[in-house]
Amino acid sequence: xxxxxxxxxxxxxxxxxxxxxxxxxxxxxxxxxxxxxxxxxxxxxxxxxxxxxxxxxxxxxxxxxxxxxxxxxxxxxxxxxxxxxxxxxxxxxxxxxxxxxxx
Amino acid sequence: xxxxxxxxxxxxxxxxxxxxxxxxxxxxxxxxxxxxxxxxxxxxxxxxxxxxxxxxxxxxxxxxxxxxxxxxxxxxxxxxxxxxxxxxxxxxxxxxxxxxxxxxxxxxxxxxxxxxxxxxxxxxxxxxxxxxxxxxxxxxxxxxxxxxxxxxxxxxxxxxxxxxxxxxxxxxxxxxxxxxxxxxxxxxxxxxxxxxxxxxxxxxxxxxxxxxxxxxxxxxxxxxxxxxxxxxxxxxxxxxxxxxxxxxxxxxxxxxxxxxxxxxxxxxxxxxxxxxxxxxxxxxxxxxxxxxxxxxxxxxxxxxxxxxxxxxxxxxxxxxxxxxxxxxxxxxxxxxxxxxxxxxxxxxxxxxxxxxxxxxxxxxx
Numbered sequence: 001x002x003x004x005x006x007x008x009x010x011x012x013x014x015x016x017x018x019x020x021x022x023x024x025x026x027x028x029x030x031x032x033x034x035x036x037x038x039x040x041x042x043x044x045x046x047x048x049x050x051x052x053x054x055x056x057x058x059x060x061x062x063x064x065x066x067x068x069x070x071x072x073x074x075x076x077x078x079x080x081x082x083x084x085x086x087x088x089x090x091x092x093x094x095x096x097x098x099x100x101x102x103x
Numbered sequence: 104x105x106x107x108x109x110x111x112x113x114x115x116x117x118x119x120x121x122x123x124x125x126x127x128x129x130x131x132x133x134x135x136x137x138x139x140x141x142x143x144x145x146x147x148x149x150x151x152x153x154x155x156x157x158x159x160x161x162x163x164x165x166x167x168x169x170x171x172x173x174x175x176x177x178x179x180x181x182x183x184x185x186x187x188x189x190x191x192x193x194x195x196x197x198x199x200x201x202x203x204x205x206x207x208x209x210x211x212x213x214x215x216x217x218x219x220x221x222x223x224x225x226x227x228x229x230x231x232x233x234x235x236x237x238x239x240x241x242x243x244x245x246x247x248x249x250x251x252x253x254x255x256x257x258x259x260x261x262x263x264x265x266x267x268x269x270x271x272x273x274x275x276x277x278x279x280x281x282x283x284x285x286x287x288x289x290x291x292x293x294x295x296x297x298x299x300x301x302x303x304x305x306x307x308x309x310x311x312x313x314x315x316x317x318x319x320x321x322x323x324x325x326x327x328x329x330x331x332x333x334x335x336x337x338x339x340x341x342x343x344x345x346x347x348x349x350x351x352x353x354x355x356x357x358x359x360x361x362x363x364x365x366x367x368x369x370x371x372x373x374x375x376x377x378x379x380x381x382x383x384x385x386x387x388x389x390x391x392x393x394x395x396x397x398x399x400x401x402x403x404x405x406x407x408x409x410x411x412x413x414x415x416x417x418x419x420x421x422x423x424x425x426x427x428x429x430x431x432x433x434x435x436x437x438x439x440x441x442x443x444x445x446x447x448x449x450x451x452x453x454x455x456x457x458x459x460x461x462x463x464x465x466x467x468x
Contacts, residue, residue: 010116016112017108017116018110
C-alpha cells in the first residue's frame with residue numbers, strides 16, 4: 001500500500017473516522033490493528049516480524065519504567081538490538097553480502 | 104455533528120473496502136455497470152481495453168470484436184466433439200457458440216485464465232478433437248506440457264500425485280510451512296486483494312459521465328508530459344495501441360526479444376509433447392493455432408523482429424497439425440486487428456473460424 005494509492009485513501013478514511021468514533025480507552029487497539037493491516041497489505045506473513053518487535057518493545061517499555069540503573073540499560077540495549085537487528089537482517093543483509101562479494 | 108460525519112465516512116470506507124476485496128461483489132458491480140446504459144454505465148471497455156487504460160481520444164473507437172456469421176459451415180455429419188484450450192482471442196467471441204463450428208456435436212472450452220480445468224469427457228462415438236490456441240505474447244508462460252498437466256491436476260502419466268523421496272523426508276516440515284502460508288494467505292484474502300487499487304478505481308470512477316474528465320486528463324498527460332499508461336505503447340505511426348509486453352525487449356512475449364534457435368526448438372519440443380499427451384488421453388486430432396502479436400503483423404515499429412510464429416511453424420522438427428494464419432494476416436495487416444484493443448476485430452475472428460472450419464471439414468467422416 002503506497003501513500004498515493006486509492007487503497008491508502010480508503011484505509012486512511014476508515015482508520016481516522018473510526019478513531020474519532022471510538023472511546024479514548026480503545027483507540028490504542030484501533031491504531032495497533034491499523035498498523036498491522038498497513039504492514040500486512042505488503043505481504044501478510046511479514047506480520048510475524050512486526051509481531052516480534054511489538055512484543056519485545058512492549059515488555060521493554062514496561063521494564064524500562066520499572067527498573068533503574070544498570071538493569072534499565074540492559075533492557076534498553078535488548079530492545080535496540082532487536083529492532084536494529086531486524087532492520088539489519090531484512091533490509092541491509094543482502095546489500096552488505098552483495099557488496100562484500102563484489103569486493 | 105463531528106460523530107455523524109465520522110460515522111458516514113466510516114460506513115463508506117468499510118463498504119468500499121469490502122466490495123473491492125471481494126471477487127463476487129466486483130463481479131456483480133461490473134455486470135450491472137456493463138449492462139446499464141446512460142451516465143452511470145461503465146466506459147472502461149466500451150471502446151476497447153487499451154483505450155480503457157489510456158483514455159486517448161483518438162482511440163475512442165467502437166470496433167466490433169465478435170464474429171459476423173457462421174462461415175464455411177458443414178452441418179453433416181455432426182460427429183465432432185471439440186475441446187478448445189484458448190485465451191480471450193477465441194474464448195471471448197466463441198464461448199457457447201457451437202453453431203459456428205463445422206460438424207460440431209459438442210463444444211467445450213478450457214480457458215487459459217482458469218487455473219484448473221475439468222478433465223475432458225471424451226465420447227467414444229464421436230471424433231474427439233483438441234484445439235490449442237494461444238497468443239504469441241502468452242505462449243512463453245503457458246505453452247508447455249507441465250502447465251497443461253498441472254491445470255488438469257495430473258502430475259504424472261497415471262494421474263497420481265507424485266511425492267519424491269526427498270520431499271517425503273521433509274514432509275512434516277513442508278506441511279507445517281504450507282499450513283502457515285495458507286493461513287496467512289487466508290487472512291490476507293479477507294482484507295486485501297492484489298487488484299484492490301484497480302477495483303477501487305473502477306467502483307469510484309468508472310462512470311460514463313466522468314469520461315470527458317478522463318479524456319481531458321489523458322490528453323494533458325500525453326501532450327504536455329508525453330506520458331500514457333505504463334502498460335501500453337503507442338505505435339510509431341500513432342495509429343495503434345499495443346500491450347507493452349509485446350514491444351518490450353525484456354518481456355518473454357515480446358516480438359522484438361532476441362530468440363535463439365534453442366528456444367524455438369524447445370517450444371517445438373513442448374508442442375510435440377502436448378500433442379502426444381493429448382492423443383494419449385484419447386483425442387484423435389490435436390490442432391495448434393498460434394496467434395501472432397498485433398505488432399508482429401502490423402510491423403509498425405521499424406525494428407528487427409524475432410519472427411517467432413513463422414520460425415515455429417516452419418521448424419522441421421514440428422510434428423503437430425498447425426493452423427497457418429500468418430500468410431493471410433500478412434496480406435492485409437491493417438484489416439484484422441483492433442486499433443484500441445489487444446484483440447483482433449471481427450475480420451480476424453472470421454479468418455480464424457473460416458480456417459478452423461476448413462480443417463474440421465477435411466477430417467474424414
